[in-house]
Amino acid sequence: MEGAKAGGVVKHILLAKFKDEIPQYQIDQLIQGYAxxxxxxxxxxxxxxxxxxxxxxxxxxxxxVFESTFESVEGIAAYISHPAHVEFANIFLGFLEKVLVVDYKPMPVQL
Structure with missing residues (x-):
């Protein structure tokens, strides 16, 4: 992964499908917790x-779709292991039917 350790913005994208039985008010609460x-x-x-x-x-x-911005790949690593994230993720993931996570470094278009 070229340049992964270098500084620069990194985007953390999470795609989710909540379980059908989860009421909207509970989805709203989960989104507020994520925010x-x-x-x-x-x-x-x-x-x-x-x-x-x-x-x-x-x-x-x-x-x-949930998009978080970090200043580095190391920042994402710190986020993933942070107690607040661990606690939230353990709750949040239980409400999801499907989840997909992608981290990427936005690249300028070369014309």
Whole structure:
């Protein structure tokens, strides 16, 4: 993974499908809990989320996207092992039917 240890922004993308029986109010509470991590874990610099709105129907059942921004790959490692993340993930993952996580370093377009 070229440049993975180098500094620079890293995006942590989590695609999720909540279990069908999870009520909306509980999904809302889980999203709020996820969003609070940005205030508890220093390497986590930003958090955004949204629901799938694509008309292409290629979502493979994933309904929610969560994007966290870190200043380095090492920042993601610190986040993953942070007690607040571990506690939240142990709860959050139990409500999901499907999950996919990808970390990447945004690259400029070379024209």
């Amino acid at each position: 609070k991590l940005v205030h508890l874990i220093e390497p986590m610099k930003a958090f955004h989320w949204g629901k799938d709105v694509s008309i292409e129907n290629l979502h493979q059942g994933f309904t929610h």
